[in-house]
Amino acid sequence: MYTWLWRKLPGGLPLKLLQVLILFLAVTALLFFVIFPWIEPLMPYNNVTVN
Template identity: 70%
Template sequence: MYGWIWRKLPGSLPLKVVQALVLVLAVVALLLFVVFPWIEPLLPFNQVTTTG
């Protein structure tokens, strides 16, 4: 899959590196600002019970 993305990116090697970096940063930003906040209430980490 990564090879397919690399072959589809236009331009020379330096341009492909910059484009790949932008793609990675876009995916990370999408995960951090959209996906993780949306799924966080569904995770059981906030339901901590302690006995004392």
């Protein structure tokens, strides 16, 4: 998959590295701001009580 992505990105090495960095940051932001908050209520460790 990574080889396929690397071959599909346009430009030389510096531009490809920049594009990979931007893609990584975009996926990370999507996970932290959309996916993780959406799935948090479904996780079993939300209701923790300590006696």
